[in-house]
Amino acid sequence: MRQRLVQAALGGIDCDLIFRNTTFFDAFSLRWVQGDVAVFQGAIVGLEPGLKARREIDGRKKFLVPGFIDAHVHIESSLLTPAEFQKAVLPKGTTTAICDPHELANVQGLPGIEYFLKAALKSTLDLRVMLSSCVPATSFETNGGGHLSATKLAPLKKHPKALGLAEMMNVPGVLSGDKKVWDKLKAFADRPVDGHCPLLRGKELSAYAASGISSCHESTQLGEAQEKLMKGLAVWVREGSVAKDLAALAPLLTVATSPVVGFCTDDRNPLDIAREGHIDYLVRGAIARGVPMEAAYRASAWSVARHYGLSGKGAIAPGYDADLVLLEDRESCAIESVWCKGKSVSELELPSNQTVRFGRTVKATKPEAQDLEGPKGRVHTIGVEPGKIITQRFVLNHDAAGVARLTVLERHGKNRPPANGYVTGFGTRFRGAIASSVGHDSHNLIVVGSNTDDMATALGALIDSQGGYAVTLDRQVTALLPLPFGGLMTALDAATVARKLLEMGAVCKQQGCVLEEPFLQLAFLSLPVIPELKLTDRGLFDVNKFQLIEVRAE
């Protein structure tokens, strides 16, 4: 194949496509160069005038940059399947994504990872899969994926789309020499291993880096990120739908650091992708915050490709994949067209979802309203704050104003009784119930409500629809977005899902919910690694003490 590229580069064969008289980005020298960019069989073959092609694009007064690479993303957080996800992000210039199927793996185990590996083979978006390292995420919750040991993960390494080991969240396990963790680190010693070490500093950070882990996308503070760079961890600057780090980290990205800084979205919903963008939003935002434009464009592609050993990706040079973004304006990253291996994304007929049998993944029995009754009297109560995944903790009367009921119901077929507790922050006038099958990281059913009848109705609706988002009032379903693929994803397209999310938000607001993003906030209320108080299917979890506690306060 490459031999044909050489012939085309020499002019012996006509090229497929030429961007004439364009200004293209040189990711190696951080320069903008005037030239013709010629493409043949999906690869760039020439940068000089004199070649012929079947198709020409007028590149005058426009700028050609390498297609963007998302350094770390959970596609499940878009609620979309990989087939629909790519339709949402390709027009935003993201032509490569390095994904971690952590959510589906916690629901389904190995088949969840294999689903993404298989999807990656059929994807136009160049999808690379990091193999999920933390299934289960903790031992204080029940997942459906069981324990994915090193022995189970290692054979997947040979899949052509498998890249390395995904975010190693078990920092204590790395530092203390936990055998299960180290079996994985050893099995992936010859591959990139992603880190996940929020706020880690000093000796602990040195120790974590000494393990061979080579990136982190969890920095929220500038000094933290600088220390990580110094200790050899590439820093992926994240701007998700909940976690937003660009403002704090923009000063990190300079010409000097650009080879070791990249961009990622981690968790980003289709509404934000549609309204704000994807990696383009990070490029735009970085430049607006004073990052040198050339450093931002290098970080958006080449630096990440180089980190993960994706040779032939992330630059405009002969032999490189013709993943290209034609910009009307480079400062504002205003996209005119996107090209994937030389094909115009807007002209591609991207395939619909493959037929995949997910089977039933919501295996809970419908509860009765009385099963959802929590203890009465003085109770430990989770305090939700808008836009934060860290919670507060209070001791309140169970029937005080603003206190809502919260239940997590195990849904992986173990038939555990519901765990019932209390929460504040959804509003003093909140009525009905809001339920979801997306609850990090084990994705049991979680429901918040003003009364147990509406909560039971909402849970029943989710069990019927095999997962999703549900809102109920007066024992009626007032809004429903089914997510039947693992209880996490829908076969619907991004625009429909975005519209649905807007509608559901409006219904929640009508029912008195004061949170802007009730489903995103619910999704983190069962995550037992983020302080201070969380509710898993096993009960109320005190994150600081790292143990389960009684709901009733002494």
Place this chain on the structure above:
Amino acid sequence: MRQRLVQAALGGIDCDLIFRNTTFFDAFSLRWVQGDVAVFQGAIVGLEPGLKARREIDGRKKFLVPGFIDAHVHIESSLLTPAEFQKAVLPKGTTTAICDPHELANVQGLPGIEYFLKAALKSTLDLRVMLSSCVPATSFETNGGGHLSATKLAPLKKHPKALGLAEMMNVPGVLSGDKKVWDKLKAFADRPVDGHCPLLRGKELSAYAASGISSCHESTQLGEAQEKLMKGLAVWVREGSVAKDLAALAPLLTVATSPVVGFCTDDRNPLDIAREGHIDYLVRGAIARGVPMEAAYRASAWSVARHYGLSGKGAIAPGYDADLVLLEDRESCAIESVWCKGKSVSELELPSNQTVRFGRTVKATKPEAQDLEGPKGRVHTIGVEPGKIITQRFVLNHDAAGVARLTVLERHGKNRPPANGYVTGFGTRFRGAIASSVGHDSHNLIVVGSNTDDMATALGALIDSQGGYAVTLDRQVTALLPLPFGGLMTALDAATVARKLLEMGAVCKQQGCVLEEPFLQLAFLSLPVIPELKLTDRGLFDVNKFQLIEVRAE
């Protein structure tokens, strides 16, 4: 092993070594950082105060930088074995070298490459081997290594010290789709492939880069080097004993380009290593020429390590190899001590040469004086210029003033008759003969002389010593440096060889030779890929016409 590093980083085990209160180089952010650099079991484990170690080095007012990496070197050009080569370059701060056994491979074939792979396993210097791509170098000369096809080279890939495919000099073969060349490119598509494309520009350079080749160390002009960077070829700036490119290329190396620029020596003799230095000489010279110091230090290690996928090399960070250079002064790259995987190089007892049976590689029969008589009358004459490997061409009378006799004698056992010609440039008063078994790239015997008797004596001496450098006068050997290892290398140490080279130079001068480096110049007179006129064992070669021609002019 890494698990122990983590324990040491946390302070749970005492470290082996700490550089206290030093200023170390952060290759990721191009900063200088104050700190303690702690080493355990050959790796860096900490950058902060508070750790203990069995040994402490006072780092105050000193600078710690990563050990240098030579991106491309033919160790044979040092005349030293790998065991002695490391003793010469380690004290100069070079702790990793990426070598290409091109010379020995042309003499011996696969066993020549295997010799270096085996030596690399025992070397303290971290020696990585690129597998020689051009054996034979051309079809206009006789080598001893035969043809190293893709089928022969590919099995060596799995050797732990084998890195990729060495400099692909056959540019026309790459561009024209030569099957033997492409078989090699395909066999090494998953590994780094080094380029070699002096002066290549425009479409031809694009085509060469599109083949998947990813570096070049042959740039001599700034514009050429800039174009190579833009086209995705990493540029290794070379400063050898003959080819010296730093002055021309220094402006290439900036903070922006530093991730894709490195340093190499290619061919450097022990005299220059002793007098000027090795990669440290390039660092020093680059800074003196205005290269930002931090860009120079990044290029001296990290950029090359990253290019070749040597993870854990080239930076001072936890988990990285403790290959370190402690500097008294960073601007002048003044070295105080060098550390290889945490061991002081000056304290190491480096092993002597392994016992290797090279066998007889100089298999020529001693010629009689009359065998070395060339044609008489008007003759095509090679014009040597001091310090250049490109030659001129003249038509002169064979007995004109300043015309010396030149003979190349095939030595690989094929018993070809000597090829006799003429050369100018050694001086009008030059007497006797100078002979060498180092003659790129096939390393046949080459001798220049004022008369056939002294030439025959010199060739006889080389056949007796199984290769080397010889000088004769009045049928007596006046100076001799045996190079019995493949006719290329000696078991002697660097200092002895350097002294020998000085002595031999003095003898040549006494005998009227006006060239500063007669042996280096001789070594390139048989290389048929450098214009304009060369002499191989097959006869006089017109490089421009790319064919053999008669010595006698019409």
